[in-house]
Amino acid sequence: MSSFAAERRATYREVLAVRQFRALFVAQLLSLVGDRAAAVALGVLVYERSRSPLLAATVFGLTFLPHLFAAPLSVLVDRMPRRRVLVLCDLARVPLVLLMLVPDAPLALLFVLLGLVTLCEVPFDAARTVVMRSVLDDDQYPVGVALSSAVYEASLLIGSLGGGLLVAALSVRGCLLFDVATFVVSAVVVRLLVDEHAPVVEPDEQQSGLRQTLHFLLAPATRRMLWLALVVAGVATGAEGLSVTVAYSLGGGASLTGVLAAAIPAGTLLAGLLVPRLLTRTQQRRVALPLAGVTVGALALCALPVGVPTLVGLWALIGAGCAVLVIANPVVMAAVPDAHRGRAFGICSSVLMAAQAVGILAAGTLADHLSPTRALAVLGGLGAVALLPVALRGLAAAEGAADARHEVVAG
Structure with missing residues (x-):
């Protein structure tokens, strides 16, 4: 009876009032917006150069493939301070996206760069989730997960339309530069507003x-x-x-x-x-x-x-x-x-x-x-x-x- 009484329903306002969660939420939002715009822009670029629907579709397939290798990459989150993982993942994606701007870059190179950019999402998402669990209590955390999930689903819902509009307004080059800017801003937000969150090291390494x-x-x-x-x-x-x-x-x-x-x-x-x-x-x-x-x-x-x-x-x-x-x-x-x-x-x-x-x-x-x-x-x-x-x-x-x-x- 007491365990049921102890439970409560946290509010979205209460969760968003937590400084570190708010920073993580903004970082996730920036990352998703930039990634959706970049994926559409790169798909347009590949199709314009190849006129191949298969190659254009490959761009979107590459945004999912690296998650199959999530397990080994996510170990970094248990070995390094979580804030450092977040910032390094953001900053690592900046030069990778900038290389996509090289004129007449081979399509194979563009695919490799996109795969590496997406690969950085894996430890970033793992670190964000672990920090979110640390800064929210048991009742707040499910609400925080719901907000994060809503941002992701909304990005799927409007990503293609928004990405298309950005490509039309900014050009492919402009969309890729916009993606770079989102990573830089995200890194700054995390560095200034999120605590270090060093991982817990167990005495028995085997454990x-x-x-x-x-x-x-x-x-x-x-x-x-x-x-x-x-x-x-x-x-x-x-x-x-x-x-x-x-x-x-x-x-x-x-x-x-x-x-x-x-x-x-x-x-x-x-x-x-x-x-x-x-x-x-x-x-x-x-x-x-x-x-x-x-x-x-x-x-x-x-x-x-x-x-x-x-x-x-x-x-x-x-x-x-x-x-x-x-x-x-x-x-x-x-x-x-x-x-x-x-x-x-x-x-x-x-x-x-x-x-x-x-x-x-x-x-x-x-x-x-x-x-x-x-x-x-x-x-x-x-x-x-x-x-x-x-x-x-x-x-x-x-x-x-x-x-x-x-x-x-x-x-």
Whole structure:
């Protein structure tokens, strides 16, 4: 009873009033805005020089690939002061982007530079997350995660449009210089407003290894929450990967593609902001499985002969269920000691990226043999099967608790 009474719902104003979180929030915002603009600008540059849609698409693919190598890079966060990692990652990206401005630079060089720029995001995000966990208390941290997630989803939602407008207004060169400026300002903000946050060094070096980090991540409660997040991320990303195919199969073309592509991040943004604001930490953990069920259920309903507005609503529900990821982050960070959080963040990022890749591959394979909407329904069914072990374990735990209460009453 006392643990429930101790929990409270922190407000967004309260979280934004924390100086160091506010600095991290601004740094993340600057980084995302600059990166989205630079990705669009580089995509335009590559297409103008090559006239190859594949090479232009490769630009956007390279913004995700380095996260597969997140685990080894994130170890830096457990070895160096976290503020230093943040500043070095920002400053390292400045010369890399400037090199992209070299006239007639080979496309292969541009791809390598973009990959290296994205690679710097991995320890930056890990350090930002670990510092955020340190400066916010247990009730504030889920709200801080929600704000960070909202910024990310909003960048996906408006990134292409905003990047296109910036390219039109500033030119490709101007967008890349704008990206450089965001990194410089971010580094200054972090250096002036964020404390050093030296990592906790454990006396036994072996205890800081991969095996011990996995031990924390694979604890039953943490493992179940991670599994929910992986399943939801995988099937939701698979649905996003079919947005073009679904739109054209319904005769909607490019306009419907844009609406569907925006519906999932919009649903994630809204639900991600509401869940931590309206629910306590215990309540959030309780709704994690139902939220995952919303995603797979909405996918399954896509096979029904519904109109386009209803389909868009279902896609927004797919995104709403992704609020599970906002719930999972605080659970994982609470289960892992400070000395292991950088590595833990990297492992989770790598596994999450792998789950998204599997989701896209599965969705594409299904769509090759079925209609796009039926492929989505089957993907939802596979997701439901994957959630079944967690659901059964939760049911068994509930029955065990009910039996225990009955014995107490009978006694």
